[in-house]
Amino acid sequence: MNRDSSSPRDGVSRRGFLKLGFWGATALTLGAGGATLLTGCSGDPGPASGYQHLRERDLELLRPLMAPLLAGGLDAVAGAGPDDALKAFDRLLAGGSEGARGQLFQLLDLLQLGAARWWVTGTWAHFADQDEAQLQRTLAEWSGSDNGFAQLAFKGLTQPLMMAWYVTPDAGLGTGYPGPPLNLAARPE
Amino acid sequence: MQDLSKLKIENIDDPWANAGDKWDVIDGARQTDDRTLEADVAIIGTGAGGAVSAEILSRRGLKVILIEAGRLRSSRDFNLNEGDAYRHLYQEGTLRATQDGAITILQGRTVGGTTVVNWTSSFRTPEETLNHWHRRFGVAGTGRADLDPFFQQMERRLGVEPWAMPPNANNDVIKRGCEKLGWDWSVIPRNVRGCWNLGYCGMGCPTNAKQSMLVTTLPAAMDAGATLIHGARAQRLIHDGTRVSAVEVRPLDHDKRPTGAVITVKAPTVIAAGGGIQTPALLQRSEVPDPDGRVGKRTFLHVTSFAFGRYDEEMAPYYGAPQSLHSDQFTFAGGVDGPIGYKLEMMPLHPGLTAALMGGFGEEARRHIRELPNLAASIALLRDGFHEDSPGGTVSLRDNGEPQLDYPLNDYLLDGARRSLLTQVEMQFAAGARAVRPGHIRAPFYRSWAEAREGLETLPFKPLEVALGSAHVMGGCPLGDEQRGLVNSQGRYHHLDNLYVFDGSVFPTSLGVNPQLTIYGLSARNATALADRLA
Structure with missing residues (x-):
C-alpha cells in the first residue's frame, strides 16, 4: 500500500485534491468541456419552491434515485414519496455549514454532466431517463466502484440521504425502533 | 420487546428556565447593532474547558464573558428527535468530515459544547499518555500525581461514578x-446523577441527569455574575503581536448567518476554549504569532x-x-x-x-x-x-x-x-x-x-x-516547551502574553480514553492557577 492513500490509478492525486477541492479536480479530469459546463451551471438559481437549500435541478437529479436507494424504506411510511425524502434531506442540510453544503452542491452540479455521471456512476444517462432496473444497476455499479472518486461521491451523497430519511420519526419506526420517550417539556419543532 | 415510547418525562427542573430574568444572557440572533462589552476574562467556547474555567474564575469575583457560537438549548428543547438533535446540537449537523471524506466527525456545537451530547464516559488520563507527553514534548508538571487532585475535584463536581446498574x-x-x-x-x-437509563445522551439529556456543563458549571458561573453570549461566533482575536486586547464577535441568526453586527469584547485576559478544530481555526483567522507554523497541525x-x-x-x-x-x-x-x-x-x-x-x-x-x-x-x-x-x-x-x-x-x-x-x-x-x-x-x-x-x-x-x-477532536495547539509546543503547562500561549488555551486542542497526542475528564481536570488546574494570579 502507498503511504499516500489515493493512488494515481484513482484518477487524481491527494495533492491535486487539496489544491482544487474535490469536485473541481474531478471537473479537470473530465477535460475543459466539463469544467466549462460546471461553471455554466454553478450560477446560483436559489432554492426550489418549498425548500431551504436544494435547487430545482437537484430535485430533478435526485428524485428518481430515492425509491431505489431507500427501497422499502419509503413504502414503509404510509403516503410517503420521493419528495418527502428530499424534504428530509433539505432539513439535514440546514444543519450544515456553508462550506459543507457548498461541496455537496458542487457534487450535485457535477452529476448534471453526462461525462461525470459516466465516470462516477458508470452511466451517461440522466437518472430521470433511466428505468428502475437501470437505476438499480447504476447504483450497484457506483457503490461497488474501485474508483476512489466514485466512492467518495457515493458516500458523500448517499450517507446524508440515508441519514436524513431515517431520522424522520415515521421512517425510524419502520426499522423496529419503538421510538423515544416523550419529553413533555420539549417544545415541538 | 423493550419500548420506552410511552414513557412520559415531566417535571424536570431546568436551570435555564427564566434564564433571562436571573442571568445576563445575550442572544446573538437579536443583535443587529454594534456594541462593546468589557470583562476581566473573555472565554471563547462553553464546553468542557470553557465552562469549568468560567465557574472557577467567576466564583473568585472575576467578571467573565462567555462567547458561544452554538445556541442556548436546554432540557426544554431536547425532544429526543434524532434529526433535530443533529441539526441543532452538532457541528455542521453531522456533515462534518475530514477533507477526503473518509472520517465522519461528531462534535458538539451548542451551549455546553460536546458535553451536552457525549455518552458520559469519564476516564482519568492514562499514566502512559502523560508520561509520553513529558518525555516527548517536554510537558512539565502534568504527571498523574499533579493532576489527580483535579480529576478528583471534577469527579465530585460532576458525580462521576462507575455505572452501578446492569449494562444494557x-x-x-x-x-x-x-x-x-x-x-x-x-x-x-459516568458523569450522571439520578440517571433514568434511557439512552438519549447523544440528543441532549431530557432529565438533566447527565452532569454536562449545561446543568453544572455554566449555571454556577451565571449565578456568580458571568455573561453568556450565545449564537455568536468569535471571528478573531484583536492583538498587536504581543497581547490580545479584544475578541471580535459576529452574532449569528437562526440559520447561522451573521446578522451583520459586531460585538467587541474587551478583556485583559482571553481564554480560547473552542475545542479541537475551532480553537486552531480561531488562531489562524486571527493571524496570531506562530513562528514554527504549528497551529492546527497534529x-x-x-x-x-x-x-x-x-x-x-x-x-x-x-x-x-x-x-x-x-x-x-x-x-x-x-x-x-x-x-x-x-x-x-x-x-x-x-x-x-x-x-x-x-x-x-x-x-x-x-x-x-x-x-x-x-x-x-x-x-x-x-x-x-x-x-x-x-x-x-x-x-x-x-x-x-x-x-x-x-x-x-x-x-x-x-x-x-x-x-x-x-x-x-x-x-x-x-x-x-x-x-x-x-x-x-x-x-x-x-x-x-x-x-x-x-x-x-x-x-x-x-x-x-x-x-x-x-467523536474526539484533540490537538492542534499543543502543550509543550517552546521548541515543541504552543502553550506552556499553565495553558498560556507561548507567543501572546495574555492568551490562554483551556480545551482539548492542547493535547500533544490523543489520549487513549474518552477526553472529557482530561479536559475538565487540566482546565480546572490551569483556571485555578490563573484565578490565583488575577483575583
Whole structure:
C-alpha cells in the first residue's frame, strides 16, 4: 500500500485534491468541456419552491434515485414519496455549514454532466431517463466502484440521504425502533 | 420487546428556565447593532474547558464573558428527535468530515459544547499518555500525581461514578465477549446523577441527569455574575503581536448567518476554549504569532472503526446507558508508541446514525436496518499521535473562514483499522453474535469468526472503503516547551502574553480514553492557577 492513500490509478492525486477541492479536480479530469459546463451551471438559481437549500435541478437529479436507494424504506411510511425524502434531506442540510453544503452542491452540479455521471456512476444517462432496473444497476455499479472518486461521491451523497430519511420519526419506526420517550417539556419543532 | 415510547418525562427542573430574568444572557440572533462589552476574562467556547474555567474564575469575583457560537438549548428543547438533535446540537449537523471524506466527525456545537451530547464516559488520563507527553514534548508538571487532585475535584463536581446498574444488552457484549476470550474489561465511570437509563445522551439529556456543563458549571458561573453570549461566533482575536486586547464577535441568526453586527469584547485576559478544530481555526483567522507554523497541525481524532453484530435476542441498542463497559486489552498492547493501540467500547444505535453508518443501498440496506432491534455495535478508538507515523491532521481555513481538517490515512492507521476490526468481530462472535459485519463497504455479515478472519484478509484497506468516524477532536495547539509546543503547562500561549488555551486542542497526542475528564481536570488546574494570579 502507498503511504499516500489515493493512488494515481484513482484518477487524481491527494495533492491535486487539496489544491482544487474535490469536485473541481474531478471537473479537470473530465477535460475543459466539463469544467466549462460546471461553471455554466454553478450560477446560483436559489432554492426550489418549498425548500431551504436544494435547487430545482437537484430535485430533478435526485428524485428518481430515492425509491431505489431507500427501497422499502419509503413504502414503509404510509403516503410517503420521493419528495418527502428530499424534504428530509433539505432539513439535514440546514444543519450544515456553508462550506459543507457548498461541496455537496458542487457534487450535485457535477452529476448534471453526462461525462461525470459516466465516470462516477458508470452511466451517461440522466437518472430521470433511466428505468428502475437501470437505476438499480447504476447504483450497484457506483457503490461497488474501485474508483476512489466514485466512492467518495457515493458516500458523500448517499450517507446524508440515508441519514436524513431515517431520522424522520415515521421512517425510524419502520426499522423496529419503538421510538423515544416523550419529553413533555420539549417544545415541538 | 423493550419500548420506552410511552414513557412520559415531566417535571424536570431546568436551570435555564427564566434564564433571562436571573442571568445576563445575550442572544446573538437579536443583535443587529454594534456594541462593546468589557470583562476581566473573555472565554471563547462553553464546553468542557470553557465552562469549568468560567465557574472557577467567576466564583473568585472575576467578571467573565462567555462567547458561544452554538445556541442556548436546554432540557426544554431536547425532544429526543434524532434529526433535530443533529441539526441543532452538532457541528455542521453531522456533515462534518475530514477533507477526503473518509472520517465522519461528531462534535458538539451548542451551549455546553460536546458535553451536552457525549455518552458520559469519564476516564482519568492514562499514566502512559502523560508520561509520553513529558518525555516527548517536554510537558512539565502534568504527571498523574499533579493532576489527580483535579480529576478528583471534577469527579465530585460532576458525580462521576462507575455505572452501578446492569449494562444494557449492547454493552453486555463487551463483558460476554471479553470474559470468554480472557480479555480485560471493566465498568465505565459516568458523569450522571439520578440517571433514568434511557439512552438519549447523544440528543441532549431530557432529565438533566447527565452532569454536562449545561446543568453544572455554566449555571454556577451565571449565578456568580458571568455573561453568556450565545449564537455568536468569535471571528478573531484583536492583538498587536504581543497581547490580545479584544475578541471580535459576529452574532449569528437562526440559520447561522451573521446578522451583520459586531460585538467587541474587551478583556485583559482571553481564554480560547473552542475545542479541537475551532480553537486552531480561531488562531489562524486571527493571524496570531506562530513562528514554527504549528497551529492546527497534529490534530488527532481517536480514529474509530466499528462493527455491527446481529443477535438472536433483542439488543434494543437505542435504549439504556449508551456506554457502560469497556476493554483496555489492546489500548497499550504494543507499548505506548508501537503499532497503534485501541480501546474497545460500544456505541448506541438510533435509526438515522445506523442507516448512515451501515451504508449500502436498496433492498440489502433495507434488510439490515430492519434488524435494528437485534443489532449491537462495537467501536475501537485508535490511539493516534504516539508514533512518528501518526502525525495526525491539519486544520486550515476555507475561503469563507470556516475550518476544515485534512487527515491523511496512512498504512500505520489502516493497519490499526484492520486489527481493530478483527478484534471486534472476534469479540462479538465470542459474545454470541449470529453474524458480524465489520465497518467496511465490501464486507458482508460474516457467519462465523473463521469466515470473518479469512474474509478480512482479502479486503482492501483503503480510505472510504473502511468506514471510520470520530467523536474526539484533540490537538492542534499543543502543550509543550517552546521548541515543541504552543502553550506552556499553565495553558498560556507561548507567543501572546495574555492568551490562554483551556480545551482539548492542547493535547500533544490523543489520549487513549474518552477526553472529557482530561479536559475538565487540566482546565480546572490551569483556571485555578490563573484565578490565583488575577483575583
